[in-house]
Amino acid sequence: MxxxxxxxxxxxxxxxxxxxxxxxxxxxxxxxxxxxxxxxxxxxxxxxxxxxxxxxxxxxxxxxFQVIVEESFRRILEEIHQRSLEDNFDGIPLETVLEQVYRNFAEILRDNLDIFKIFFREGEVREFISWDEIDSILKNRYRWLPELLKQRAEAGEIREMDYESAADTIIALMINHLMAKLVGIVPPHLSDPQKRARLIRYQVSLWKIPRP
Missing domain, CATH: 1.10.10.60 (Homeodomain-like)
Known part of the structure; x- marks a missing residue:
């Protein structure tokens, strides 16, 4: 040779x-x-x-540890960015949009659960990635949600409301899912995709304009 x-x-x-x-x-x-x-x-x-x-x-x-944290963080960001490029919600009902957003989140969490456990449990992560950076990324990723709700209200799909608070209810559901996965106890309404979708549809129904 x-x-x-x-x-x-x-x-x-x-x-x-x-x-x-x-x-x-x-x-x-x-x-x-x-x-x-x-x-x-x-x-x-x-x-x-x-x-x-x-x-x-x-x-x-x-x-x-540093290589794992930095490479995983970069890879997850790339996946989030790629999924956002693939999303096209024009003409799609709001509940379907939110179901897709939640599904994307659940799939990323499922595929990277080990990394999320490390991110949230290990103080050493702060040496390589700041929590301010993580918080900024999360806020930037979902900052479009209140604006989306406002646009759908202007189109007559839902009623006028506090769009920031309404968006927070969806984000809180996903954060609850994340924390449940981290501790290893996921209730049925979060572990079952059909039940999660039903929760989303119910939430959107509360935003609908009441019929006369």
Whole structure:
């Protein structure tokens, strides 16, 4: 085998091992916490001898944690942005719009639950991502909701109301879902997509203009 091919193979093997370490560490951090996960546990979870982790991550456990947090945060933001580009709500009933928004949120939460557990449980996250940054992103992502409700009211689909407070009722439902998933106790009205959709439809019905 040529020297260049051997070098390429070693690089690929090293990259594969690094990814295995990251994947395993993410699960361990989510289950046991950063402080409760010794380096030895990460090594053994992927079949490495003690000490070899530092060959791939010289900064040790903290470097792994930083890579997981920063890469995951960036990936989730990209997914949120991509979903927002794909959303087209023109001419769609309001309850269907809100059901889709909630479904997007639930799918992102489901696919990244380990990361959300780490974000909300581990104080070390603040070294790499500020809570102000997270709060700003969440507000920017859903700032269009009060404006959407206002537009739908002007179109006669719903009545005039306090649009900010109305939007907060939907956001609060999603936050409750998030917190329930983090503690591992999700009530049926949040775990069942059909029941969630029924909740959304009921909420929108309260905003409808009463029929004479």
């Amino acid at each position: 040529a020297r260049a091919e051997k070098a390429t193979m070693r690089q690929e093997q090293a990259a594969e091992t690094k990814q295995k370490l990251l994947d395993s560490a993410r699960k361990l951090f989510a289950e046991r916490g950063f402080s409760g996960t010794p380096v030895r546990s990460i090594n053994r979870s992927v079949g490495l001898a003690d000490g070899l982790l530092y060959h791939y991550f010289p900064g040790g456990k903290k470097e792994i």
